[in-house]
Amino acid sequence: MTSGNLESFARSLTLEDATLGVDPRLSSGVNQTQAPPTGDPRPEHDPLRTALGVYVTVHGHFYQPPRENPYLNAIERQSSAAPFHDWNERIHHECYRPNAFARILNDRGELVGIVNNYEYLSFNIGPTLMSWLERYDIETYRRILEADRKSCERLNGHGNAIAQAYNHMILPLANKRDKYTQIRWGKVDFRSRFGRDPEGMWLAETAVDYATLEALVSEGIRFIVLAPSQAQRCRPLPNRDQADSPWREVGGGQIDPIQPYRCFLPNGDRNRDYIDIFFYDGPISRDMGFNDVLSSSQHFAGRIGQAVRGDHRSAQLISVATDGETFGHHKRGTEKALAYALTEEFPQRGWTVTNFAHFLSLNPPTWEVELKPVTAWSCSHGVGRWQEDCGCGGGGLWNQQWRRPLRDSLDWLRDQLVRVYEEAGAKLFRAPWQARDEYIDVVRDRSPNSINRFLAQHQSHKLTASEKVDALRLLEMQRHTLLMYTSCGWFFEELSRPEGVQILRYAARAIELAGDVAGIQLEKNFVKRLTAAPSNVDVFQNGAEVYRQLVAPAQITPAQVAAHYAISSLFTPYSQDQRVYCYTVHQADYQLQRMGALTLAVGQIQMISEITRESTNLVFAVLHLGGWDFHCCIQPFTGRRSYSQLKENLFEALKQASAAQTILTMSRLFGDQSFSLQDLFAEERHRIMRLLSQETLTRLDQLYTQVYRDNYGVLMAFHRDHLEVPQELQVAAEIAIGHRAVISLQALERETSDLTSSNLQFCLSHLSELEAIATEANHLHCQLKLPEISQILERLILRSLWHLLHNFNPKTVETDTQLLERLIDLGNQLHLNLPLDRVQELYLKSLHSEILPQFSLWQIYQHETQKGGQTSQVSGAWDQSQIRQLLLLGQKLSLDVSPWLSQL
DSSP states (O other), X not given: OOHHHHHHHHHHHHGGGOSSSSOTTSSSTHHHHHSOTTOOOSGGGOTTTSOOSEEEEEEEEEOOOOOOBTTXXXXXXXXXXXXXXXXXXXXXXXXXXXXXXXXXXXXXXXXXXXXXXXXXXXXXXXXXHHHHHHHHOHHHHHHHHHHHHHXXXXXXXXXXXXXXXXXXXXXXXXXXXXXXXXXXXXXXXXXXXXXXXXXXXXXXXXXXXXXXXXXXXXXXXXXXEEOGGGEEEXXXXXXXXXXXXXXXXXXXXXXXXXSOEEEEOTTSOTTTSEEEEEEOOHHHHHHHHHSSGGGSHHHHHHHHHTTOOSOOSSOEEEEEEEEGGGBTTTBTTHHHHHHHIIIIIHHHTTOEEXXXXXXXXXXXXXXXXXXXXXXXXXXXXTTGGGTSOOSTTOBTTBOOTTHHXXXXXXXXXXXXXXXXXXHHHTTTBSSHHHHHHHTHHXXXXXXXXXXXXXXXXHBSSOOOHHHHHHXXXXXXXXXXXXXXXXXXXXXXXXXXXHHHHHHHHHHHHHHHHHHHHHOOOOHHHHHHHHTTSBOSSTTTOBHHHHIIIIIGGXXXXXXXXXXXXXXXXXXXXXXSEEEETTEEEEEEEEEEEEETTEEEEEEEEEEEETTXXXXXXXXXXXXXXXXXXXXXXXXXXXXXXHHHHHHHHHHHHHTTTOHHHHHHHHHHHHOSOOBOGGGSOHHHHHHHHHHHHHHHHHHHHHHHHHHHHHTHHHHHHHHHTTOOOOHHHHHHHHHHHHHHHHHHHHHHHHHGGGOOHHHHHHHHHHHHHHHHHHHHHHHTTOOOOOHHHHHHHHHHHXXXXXXXXHTOOTTTHHHHHHHHHHHHHHHXXXXXXXXXXXXXXXXXXXXXXXXXXXXXXXXXXXXXXXXXXXXXXXXXXXXXXXXXXXXXXXXXXXXXXXXXXXXX
């Protein structure tokens, strides 16, 4: 065998499994789900092509409500989600990403393989959540899209993903026009991401009525998923020569969920006016959410097995549905049990893992169903949870009497905004409501080209610049009108919760936009109506006070954005064009002068909204008096001459080195309104607060370090004699040692930014110092709780591994792997419990694409040599010691590499 053929043969052994999907040592997994349980290779016995045996569908409804500030189009920091920035980020860390990289572990807790759960789950992901994922974690976002594509390939063109009505509105309570827009926006958003039309659609809270079904049928949706309690009666579909069978009452949740049902629209054409419905298994779905069914894959499979019928001659579907957040957020670590169940437990039992669309293609309905008039899965009173005090979502002494007045107030506002939209929109759009339906294209892509293309398509005449702004304001007004009906606002027990406040903020923004376009004043009347919505919290009393205290103060003006820019400019040198949330700020002029402790900046800027394209020209002056004291003023730009005079007057006042004189001049030129540090948006305010605190913290670090050094012997004596250490001394030790650790880690990070043999010794020197620090911390029982230590060390390990694998150098592999192992040991010595998920993922990918092919080459070379064959070492092949070092590194990262290590 020649060296070239040898290398080709070796690679063919492993490339089939060289993915980040399921480890090749898993006995079944993907391959098992693609083969019939009988092992019969004939197509007519393939359960993926012929309805045969037991099918299992696990559906996850992944959703987060829109949390963006309506004025900034960004989510602000949510302290309740700490240590994460906001709840989207926290739940993403616990659920969305772990399901894209679900771990398969052996009984020693070592990583065997990684499964993309979305490839085997039926799922819908709310468009608002998908937009967030696309923006903040493109890797997970792409894994989700890839999972749907792979499921299409496996399941005869039927993907796992289904669409969702756009922003989780309760459709039976929506007017007809809003129903259609919600469905159309959901379809377009789905198509733009997954590259195909959706076959099914998830309804918010599975809330449904026949008017909603009519809209779904009209928009080409083939199936939906409901709770068994939503069915009223069912019967076999009649054959042409048969009379209609009698109806069977199943109103108590007694419908058989192992098959799909056909639901015909009243008074419609039975040949085309119908939708197919799957009813998930209610008891198992409840157990997934409220019992320990997901504690292991065996428990999960055993519970599903209880629903399997003994007769396997015809196809039966066991389908379950739950909030996707169950897998990892509500129940920590359950994404692992889910991954093993979908790829191992279910196939081993001969069950075919599928999705609703695929099963429907194999097994069309043979029964029809009629639904109860208006129902949802989370309310036993129809849809009372979103309009009345029905008791659902309540508890204790609090009531939900606010629900009806809130909905009535929003309905009134919606109808007022309809009139504004129709009257003003008729002057700008050829067909205003069609323009709204297609505005989703702009929501998905707010680039100037996208906006111009949209307006050119829908304008009734060539629009002026101001008319374009009004057109976009009207459409944004309608978008916020839809957002104010997001179901979460009614779901819980109190109006003043964040969910209720958020939908009122959308209402406030819609009111403001209506006023900008039409000059109409709706806020006063709207707030008056909210007085009828009683709050359970004494400080609020009613919805009007919730609005005044929590909604109105959160409204943002262009002047506030300009003040944010002005104060931030003292700490961040801005380029000529700077993005500030959803504004592009063009800096036409900027001048800064310092006089003693005072700093004054004066500037002229143009702010352009990326949402409505409205432009505002402003002048600012910001005075920093030192410390936390800022005085910022804003006014419209009225011309270069007056701006030049204003600058001259301000800097002339500064020359007197008098803060009072400068502030008096600013007040005379700008008026009495001013902004301070407190008026900055929270994100930037916190950053500046940290910068301003840095000098003080540095002095404190030095002070604590001195205290620690002066009392080191005393500390050691207390620890040696097992006495309780004085808190002041222990705190000084932890702060001093933690500070040293951060400084050393930062230095090491700088050195490893470009790992070369020349700077490797510097890296090892810093690492030795860090190991000494860890030893010192352990001797003194110090707990280093600085989050930056973990963050820096995790980045260092990931960067070092990437360098080792992508710039593989046989001459330095021993040193490179030792560096990595010492970094990992350092994390253990510091008791950091480092999250090395991304490190494991990077290693596992390289294991299958690079390390195992080299292992196979070595195996074949050894085999040929032992036989006495004439073979030569393949050019570029690794030797035994190099392969062993890399496999030992995998072992260090808690991967199961024992099958290969044992052969070395």
